[in-house]
Amino acid sequence: MKYESQRVAWWFFATCMLLFGLQLVYGLIMAYAHAGHDPLHPIIPFNVARAVHTNLLVVWLLTGFMGAAYFIVPEEADRELYWPKLAYVQLIALVAVGVTAIIGFHLQWWEGRKFLEIPRPLDFLVVIDVLLFIANIGMTIWKGKRMTTTSMVLFFGLLMAALLYLPGMIPTDNQTVDSYWRWWVVHLWVEGVWELIMGAILSFLLIKLTGVDREVIEKWLYVIVGFTFLSGILGTGHHYYWIGTPRYWLMIGGIFSALEPIAFLAMAIYAITMARKGGRAHPNRVALQWTVGCAVMSFVGAGFLGFAHTIPQVNRYTHGTLVTAMHGHMAFWGAYAMLVLAMISYALPLLTGRKRHDTPAASFAFWTSNVGMIAMTLAFAVAGVTQVVLERRVGMDFVTVQKEIEVHFWGLILAACLFILGVSAFIYNFIRHGKPVAELQGGAGGADDGRAAPVAEAA
Amino acid sequence: MLSKSAARAFFLGGTALCAVAFLGLTVDTFARIPAQTHQGEITDAVRRGKDLWDRSNCMGCHTLLGEGAYYAPELTKVFERRGPVFIRAMLTDPEKMYPGQRRMWKYDFSERDKDDLIAFFQWIGKMDLNGFPPKPTLAQMATTTGLATTTDRPQIFNQLCVACHSLGGQGGQVGPALDGVGNRKTPAEIAAWLADPPAIKPGTQMPKLPLTVGQRQELTAFLSTLK
DSSP states (O other), rough: SGGGGGHHHHHHHHHHHHHHHHHHHHHHHHHHHTTTTTTTTTTSSSSHHHHHHHHHHHHHHHHHHHHHHHHHHHHHHHHHSSHHHHHHHHHHHHHHHHHHHHHHHHTTTTTSTOOOTTTTHHHHHHHHHHHHHHHHHHHHTTSSSOHHHHHHHHHHHHHHHHHGGGGGGGSSSOOHHHHHHHHHHHIIIIIIIIHHHHHHHHHHHHHHHHHOOOOOOOOHHHHHHHHHHHHHHHHHHGGGSSSSSHHHHHHHHHHHHHHHHHHHHHHHHHHHHHHHHHHHOSSHHHHHHHHHHHHHIIIIIIIIIHHHHHHHHHHHHHHSSSHHHHHHHHHIIIIIIHHHHHHHHHHHHHHHHHOTSHHHHHHOOOOOOHHHHHHHHHHHHHHHHHHIIIIIOOOOOOHHHHHHHHHHHHHOOOOOOOHHHHHHHHHHHHHOOOOSSSSSTTTSOOOOOOSSSHHHOOO | OOOHHHHHHHHHHHHHHHHHHHHHHHHHHHHHHHTTGGGGOOHHHHHHHHHHHHTTTTGTOEEEETTOOOSSBBOOTTTHHHHHHHHHHHHHHHHHTTTTTSOOOOOOOOOOHHHHHHHHHHHHSSSSSTSSOOTTTTTTHHHOOOOOGGGOOOOOHTTGGTOOOOEETOOOSSSSOTTTTHHHHHHHHHHHHOOOOHSTTTTTTTTOOOOOOHHHHHHHHHTTTTT
């Protein structure tokens, strides 16, 4: 940590941990309901748990991205944040809106639109809050000593994410048009501009952790985000197969979705190559583990499973089944959750001055959560494929099929327990790091030299 | 070897090209949506139905056009599959329709709300969805009796009764199988039962269904033939 104002990132990361933990609780409620036990139905019916589970995910990932940006941008721009206090105000406002939305969901105050359930008045507050954040980051870069590719890609990723939130608010009374715009937000976020953010954060981490030349890393960053948009923009078509939109989307969506894994594969090869090439033994090995792990798991979850699920001939049968949940869980975990956890793992020792990254708990968190998530994905896969065969191919009734696949949700719950154990270890490690220290860490080092940051043991 | 400026040009050029293509396709899609979704048939009732659909977060459990959660049935073709009588009964008291099963929230829908939701489902069901949901192609191979036999049954039987009762091994498991019900009950008993089950047998799981007299007569005649 070179600048005072980077410290605000810790508060964003702490919020992430809290919201992530809560997200898992609601996930468990849903898994139990699917397994045939819904004792909480009178208080938290399934649609409430579902809205809370997915919205907490979105909010904690965005909070993580913001924390990452507040950590990365001062270092890249070589100056303090332009408005350090605004960063705190903006976090408090974000949490206030988030908490209001979560409580609102329990009182059935929402919009019934998948992933965009936040009620309309709060939508505007979210937009204002994000614009404040963008302004703060933008001014810091603008007034900074240098404008790096990494910070520019990060900035445009965040700016586009804010702008793409707007189509989701266009009013319509046609369900098809409603869905059309909704995917502009959801798809163009996760398979578009969020990948810019992902590419930029990965670049920053790889520059710091491997010591490979910035020029080389940033050149490949351009190639990767180039592939992302080349496939991802028209790949939106895979959401337009069956919603009352023209038939040509089957071909366009099919072809460009099939290209989407290339960007993720490139990201994985890039991370692995740089990690090998680097030859630097950065003491924070766990951060590099999360970084490379993120690139690999996003290829498997988002790239490969996404590809398998969006081939039109397959999607005709798997669309709207638990197969989607299988792909969704591993994709979000690999691409975005692991990215934020990688960033936290890297930044935490620098923010707090405690070198706890080489503890057994840190390694345990990485392996247990990943094995747990892989097992969860398998459980979803078995349940999903069984559902597709019985309901969509054989024509059995939905409710009868759900009874048949209940047993796989016990498998899911077991896997989820493993996953939660891993995440708990991560949160435990976060807490043990303690609060950020007053003195600056690593101010002496070169901008691109993470190792030169002498991490002092906390007194 | 690729230079950084070439990489940047690839990124900016590729993105611009795809964005322009995507915007062009969006304009064309919007020109075609009204015909493909029968936009002219969106009545005030359909509009109110969509509003209820959103406000109740039905997508938090169900899927529509295959979009939503995977906890409750896909509803794109529910009007054709279950018909208005079943939908109305379900919206009135879900747990009565599926006693002891996966639960649905009991909303306080007025009769007009139910009409509006039914109108909404009817409109959704007519859309041209490029072949979704697919026909269950293995159905004929999976059973010897096959679904073909269902065509000689009254439509209301295939929509409503089979949700809980089975016939020839096909249908729900909530109520007893209806094979041979004509041997066990007289037509008069069947007619009385259909009119108000809890009045005949207090505590029964079968709710009083909003059937018309004509529908009850049709079902009584059909059920009496099951010997």
